[in-house]
Amino acid sequence: MTMQNTQFFTRNLLGRDFVVGDIHAQHTAFMLALREVRFDFAKDRVFSVGDLIDRGPQNKLATQLLAQRWFFAVRGNHEQLVLDQFAPERVILRDRAHLTPRESHIKSDGHWFFELTPTEQRWYYRQFKALPYFIEIDSDAGRVGLCHAGVPAEFTDWQTMKAKSVSREIREAVLRNRSANSQNNAISGIGVTVHGHTGFKDIKQVNNSFWIDTFKKSGKITLLELNDLFARARRL
Structure with missing residues (x-):
């Protein structure tokens, strides 16, 4: 179900749950990552931090993942760039106020x-228009919260941020902020949070928040089991 732009998932009683970083049309690399963890397509699930498209060569294959019963994703800023071609919803970014939606998407590969x-363009629009801004997943170790770019720096509580996401500016920040470089506090109201958008060579952790967009800088897509996230958070 969806509520306040959030999709909720109960505990996986049959298999394992994973989070995956920005795929950016690298479907082959993603499937290799699944093979390395011996992913069970009948029992396991994958939750994506968004940005399935652009930069890579396999945009359609990556988008078709949304039709799989084991794959779920939050909206990334690159999916929003597609949506903007049809019904612009976001506030205009200060650094792109002079660009049309088309020019802005081209600038982003x-x-x-x-x-x-x-x-064909409308097919992509239909795939992305229902993507939530937030996903929450229950696990044995606690609840995991996903949004694309990170919790905006002015918030330290997950539930407060979600409540404030009725604001277009907050939704924009959820898709585009760079809080990985400025966040110092733990995020309350959730067990751990997971994000993409800002690229790192390896997983970036700040307290109970993780950024897992690693392909651009390392050539490897990060795929982490939820239990591993909590183990990493406890080691701090």
Whole structure:
């Protein structure tokens, strides 16, 4: 179900749950990561921090993951760039106020999208329009919260941030902020939080928050089991 832009998932009683960093049209690399952990497609689940598209060559294959019963994703800023071509919802970024939605997407490696037919473009719109801003997953160790870019720096409580996401500016910040470089406090109201957007060579951890967008700087997609997240958080 969805509520306040959030999709909730109960504990997986059959298999394991994983989080995956930004895939960015690298479907082959993602499938390799699944193979390395011996992913069970009948029992396990994967939760994505968003940005399935752009930068890589396999945009359609990456987007088709959303049709799989074992794969779920929050909205990333690159999915929003597609949505903006049809019904712009976000506030205009200060550094892109002079750009049209088309120009903004091209600037973010989205040139491929404008080589598609209108029918093909609308297919992507339909895939992305229902993506939530937040996902919460119950696990044996506690609750995991996902949003794309991170909890904006002005918040230290997950539930407060979600409540404030009725504001378009907060939703914009959830998709585009760089809190990985400024967050110092633990986030209350949730067990651990997981994000992408800001690239690192390895997993970036600040208290109980994790940033797992590693492909651009390391060539490897990060795939982590939820229990491993809590183990890392406890080691601090």
